[in-house]
Amino acid sequence: MTTAAPSRSSAPALASGGAIGNAMDPLLRLLPGLLISGALAAFAMALGRIGWLQDHGFSALTLAIVLGMLVGNTVYPRVASMSGAGVNFSKQNLLRLGVVLYGLRLTVQDIGHVGLAGVATDALVLGSTFALACVIGIRWLGMDRKTAMLIGAGSSICGAAAVMAAEPVVKARAEQVTVAVATVVVFGTIAIFLYPLLFELNRQWQLVPGGTDGFGIYVGSTIHEVAQVVAAARSVGPHAADTAVIAKMVRVMMLAPFLIMLSAWLARDDARRTVRMTSVPVANEHTARLEAPIKPKLAVPWFAFAFVGVVLFNSLNLLPPSVVAVTTEVDTILLAMAMAALGLATHISSIRKAGIKPLLLALILFTWLVVGGALINRWVFALIG
Template sequence: MQKSLLPGFTLAISVGLACVLVQKVVPELSALLVAIIAGILLANLTKIPAVLTPGIAYVSKRVLRIGIVLLGFSIVLDDILALGWGVVSVVVAVVFGGLFGTILMGKWMGVTRSQSILIGAGFSICGAAAVAGVESSIKRKDSEVATAIGLVVLYGTAMIAVVPLLLGFTNFDDHLSGLIVGSSIHEVAQVVAVGGIMGGGVLTVAVIVKLARVLMLAPVIALLGYMERGGEQTGKRAPLVPLFVVGFIAASIFATLVDIPQGASTVISFLQSVCLASAMFALGAGIRFSSFKQVGIKPVLLGAASTILVATIATVGMIIAY
């Protein structure tokens, strides 16, 4: 690693590690959410020294991709298939319906295509990690990435309070509630937070459904890469399927076929959490409130519309599938 990367790299990894340890002590706090907020506070309350910038940027891309690959080890395909093809079909509908529905609404509202794609991916797949994964496959501005991640934090955090309240007015059992929670909320950490509030029966189902949505990240990135190239691939452009996506799929297949020892699984889970939390801090450090003034209200409204769209597809679909 180049020496110029060390200061920012060390800071981001240290903050990520600290956030994971905080979650160990206070499980109700999401390490990823705390890390994003820490990055946002750093970016908006102080001027980040130039010496830190290269290392933070490195973590926001390279370390994030390592975290996504490690996330694949938590996805056992047998658990997802056990949900039944009806539920799996709803998950596919949520991801692609949410993504392309958001793109269409964005076009109607006058939001740029790239901004609409980033918001749609984040809201329909797995939050900030999806935004960061997809941004490498399309032409976009850094400000659009920051906006999409900021909106994921805004609306996903709001859902932690709203979803348990709304489901509390229904007579849905824990299994159906878990299906709806896992298929409608943006971030894995936010799903865990809501599942924890509603109880263990909801939590287990919700996490499995959410991981099924995470698995859709690979085909979505491949599809968007193909669309970006107009169906053609040239030697000057990045691979159609990024290497980290291949690693993510390989890790999931490995976890499905091999019984990973508990000790190794714990280590992998810890490293994954540190990598993703560090990357979320780095991404948060790129979010400046001043940029939202330049963006305007349209992406914020699109985020609200996308949240409602994804939640509607998820709720109606899961009720029918159940």
């Protein structure tokens, strides 16, 4: 008995069906992890709309990583094998897209609202805080470089969003990112309650000049998260809140050049370390380097350039406000999914291994932001006005 061969006309159809099936396979592999990350992100965003949580500076991003860790250390291991691809996609690809679209929250005009003094203050606070993180964390506390840099990025720029954006550049592990985000949550929450008290003290001492607006710049230039800035500044007054948010947005705009410079510095530092490791001893007790030239590998954060492009485009006011609002909401979803995926991939045991040093470093940086940030604000105001 013979079986009829498929007709020539059916062969293209079979080939087309196979091609479609091959194209769908990667999507099907990503789907379970994307659904889990999306569900946690949606729940976190719903919780983030609760008034009490908003008043205390708990954003959807912070809640997403907490929910992700709760699920990741309980029921998620049972389905990790089938959903791991989608979770990794959320943690990496959706994160980069979320950082790019974050630019729709900013405009170049924001710089004009705080003036040269506000920009200079933000730059000095950012640079000094990150430098302290590297010196104290790596050299004094003996921490691993990646964790210290992530804590420095979160403290000096914009909290969890900066930590997540710096992760691809420093090539950190999930638990290192989570430790850094945890420090932002702890000390950013403390700042919400501390800064209104500092405002009352500043009325008497006048350490931070400029009245309510000046204190708003101080808040925006020194508190970690955008949500925490809003919560702390609202307790001071509406004018302080407006100025604080603008100062914070200018600080967020510095994320892109920071990532580019960090990538270049890491590439140069890695090249120097490689040169030392490849040196060989010779008879006269000097060292001779291998002949092969060692070129630094620069991990260019292309999404940082895209972020700048979106900020510049948004500054032209070409998009209707409704489109910007919807896109910003989508961006929050993407970032929340990335944070939830990060929580899913984090094990509590890994955080325990990090010990007390990350919290100690974050405490030192927080103290610098409060005290040193006030001195920087005072010095810049006296110099520039």
